[in-house]
Amino acid sequence: MTAATTGSRLLGDVHVGDSLAPLTYDVTATTVVLGAFGGRDWRPMHHDHKFAVERNGVRDIFLNTTGQAAFFERYITDWTGPRGRLGRLGFNMRSPVFPGETIEITGTVTNVETDATGCGWAEVEFAMNVDEEPRATGSARVALPTTPDDNPWARRGERWVP
């Protein structure tokens, strides 16, 4: 067993209704700025407190789209292991997440299937909550190895149907 296979979840380990372990994280101003700059989002509401308050009418800078996407990707692949390969990731941002808040990401498996090419897929619905209020909700479609030797990352062209 190699580093890449250690901890990688197989499709057969996954069932509809499975809950993923929650992820909690204390968001700081640094979290917001890292997420925005990691995604090259220079818009001021993600680093300039005065702009966010005076122009956007919110109480502080807030997590940007890529900052939230980074957490959702981590959440899914913490669960799958490194051989899990995202095919699709989507979410709806309901209200901002500010420094000083603690997010909790929760998720549930809603579908498990093998497509016509033999690729195994799990669908996960997730939410990013603050004090149990959903600030963003979404879903991910992630490919999982069907056997210990399978590697979804090796799929190309017509064998990859996300």
Add this chain to the structure above:
Amino acid sequence: MTTDTTDTDLPDDVARVIGVLQYEEEADFPVERGYFWTYCSSAENGNPLFWDDAVAAELTGGPVAPPSMLSTWFRPHHWAPGRAEPKVPLQVHFDMKAAFELPEAIMSDYVMTFYEPVRPGDHITSGQKLRSVSPVKTARVGTGRFWVIDVEYRNQRGDLVGVETWTGFGYRKPDQPAASNEATR
């Protein structure tokens, strides 16, 4: 609220660009691995695929970008020589705001679909496609229209690496005069 239904009575200049690839352009810079780590750091993502060269070599034949940082590769520099004004990403979104004279806008739904992995050194080209524009609707923030925009990304070999689908809502606040153009996005 359904947002992906096209109004059949759109202005000609909007109707004629639905489904048409626009603003095809190459990114300002080749894909940089340093951004992978900044991005992973922001969420404390320790996936060894992005941190351990041996794992990356075994699984993907070398380093790849975290898939969800797709939009990173078409965001322009904040400033560059010869550029007087910051360049805006997702120009079609701003075109729709202008076409319907809607001073405010928010992005609601965001979906990314991933194809060929993005690798360090790739030169990514993007193109934007307006998919639909809704009839006039009233939401909590104001009255306006939803629009759905696809952004397609290809590498230097022409391989599709991903598609982003953005749903925007351009609107006017209930108390906002028709001449106001102050924008939140």
